[in-house]
Amino acid sequence: MKIGDLAAKTGVAPRLLRYYEEVGILHPFRSSNGYRTYGEPAIDRVLQIRELLESGFTTEMIREVLPCLEAAKEETEAPACPAVKDLDGLRRQLSSIERRIDVLQRNRHAIETYLRAWEDAMAATPTAADGVPVPVSE
Amino acid sequence: MKIGDLAAKTGVAPRLLRYYEEVGILHPFRSSNGYRTYGEPAIDRVLQIRELLESGFTTEMIREVLPCLEAAKEETEAPACPAVKDLDGLRRQLSSIERRIDVLQRNRHAIETYLRAWEDAMAATPTAADGVPVPVSE
DNA sequence: CTAAACCTTTCCATTAATGTGAAGGTCAAG
DNA sequence: CTTGACCTTCACATTAATGGAAAGGTTTAG
Numbered sequence: 001m002k003i004g005d006l007a008a009k010t011g012v013a014p015r016l017l018r019y020y021e022e023v024g025i026l027h028p029f030r031s032s033n034g035y036r037t038y039g040e041p042a043i044d045r046v047l048q049i050r051e052l053l054e055s056g057f058t059t060e061m062i063r064e065v066l067p068c069l070e071a072a073k074e075e076t077e078a079p080a081c082p083a084v085k086d087l088d089g090l091r092r093q094l095s096s097i098e099r100r101i102d103v104l105q106r107n108r109h110a111i112e113t114y115l116r117a118w119e120d121a122m123a124a125t126p127t128a129a130d131g132v133p134v135p136v137s138e
Numbered sequence: 139m140k141i142g143d144l145a146a147k148t149g150v151a152p153r154l155l156r157y158y159e160e161v162g163i164l165h166p167f168r169s170s171n172g173y174r175t176y177g178e179p180a181i182d183r184v185l186q187i188r189e190l191l192e193s194g195f196t197t198e199m200i201r202e203v204l205p206c207l208e209a210a211k212e213e214t215e216a217p218a219c220p221a222v223k224d225l226d227g228l229r230r231q232l233s234s235i236e237r238r239i240d241v242l243q244r245n246r247h248a249i250e251t252y253l254r255a256w257e258d259a260m261a262a263t264p265t266a267a268d269g270v271p272v273p274v275s276e
Numbered sequence: 277c278t279a280a281a282c283c284t285t286t287c288c289a290t291t292a293a294t295g296t297g298a299a300g301g302t303c304a305a306g
Numbered sequence: 307c308t309t310g311a312c313c314t315t316c317a318c319a320t321t322a323a324t325g326g327a328a329a330g331g332t333t334t335a336g
Binding site: 073088090091111 | 217
């Protein structure tokens with residue numbers, strides 16, 4: 001698969017696929033003409049990368065955790081050794097992720113509460129066309 | 139409270155406090171000499187901003203949700219009206235947050251699994267000083 | 277064979293968040 | 307009144323992620 005094909009299948013611009021290689025999170029082969037060549041697994045890997053980037057990971061964090069995320073997918077009982085180099089780094093990543101889940105959950109809850117209050121108010125109150133409740137004089 | 143005090147109490151550089159004002163997520167008063175003046179609530183607000191930034195929010199997202207997060211804290215039954223301008227934007231933020239929680243949880247789980255497998259392997263296997271399991275010939 | 281549609285590398289631009297320094301105003305302590 | 311520690315604005319630098327164009331090689335279709 002050439003870079004354009006992978007771009008088409010993932011919706012990620014060729015420019016970015018080259019960038020991901022540059023920062024060491026994607027490792028295409030090269031065919032004799034110098035063209036990058038990707039296998040099928042690259043599709044999932046790129047989608048995974050996008051997902052992580054959109055969730056606020058940096059490419060550096062991704063470089064650390066991606067090998068282990070992929071190793072975790074293989075049903076091998078004994079862990080393969082890709083990320084062995086820094087087990088502690090991995091633990092730090094893990095607690096960073098946990099902190100962020102926590103923040104996200106707290107804020108999700110606050111927004112839900114706020115939205116629900118608003119929706120209740122909308123249901124109980126005459127509203128103008130723009131959805132803003134009309135003040136009720138009493 | 140002047141900018142240096144707030145910086146000291148939050149651990150956030152004055153430069154950044156000015157930046158947060160510039161992008162509209164922090165709103166100090168000005169005293170007659172032109173100095174920025176912050177009240178006590180600014181401390182929590184700044185800490186909240188840091189937390190959100192570190193969890194991958196942009197200042198733009200923060201500008202959208204912060205008023206409502208603060209409104210949600212007040213126990214007022216009827217929602218105050220700060221973020222009224224874009225209730226739909228808020229719903230989009232909410233589902234974006236939910237997507238991200240999802241991604242984070244999936245990856246937390248994968249990393250936990252991987253780490254646990256590694257720890258088990260370490261416990262069951264002779265290890266060298268650097269913590270890397272020694273291959274056992276059989 | 278040629279033109280279109282790929283691919284390559286290189287370099288420059290942009291946005292967000294942040295760091296840093298210059299040039300100058302304010303204020304409190306000595 | 308002067309000095310030092312603040313504060314102000316303005317401007318430029320940097321890093322990460324991304325966009326884009328230039329100049330040139332390859333491949334495929336006609």
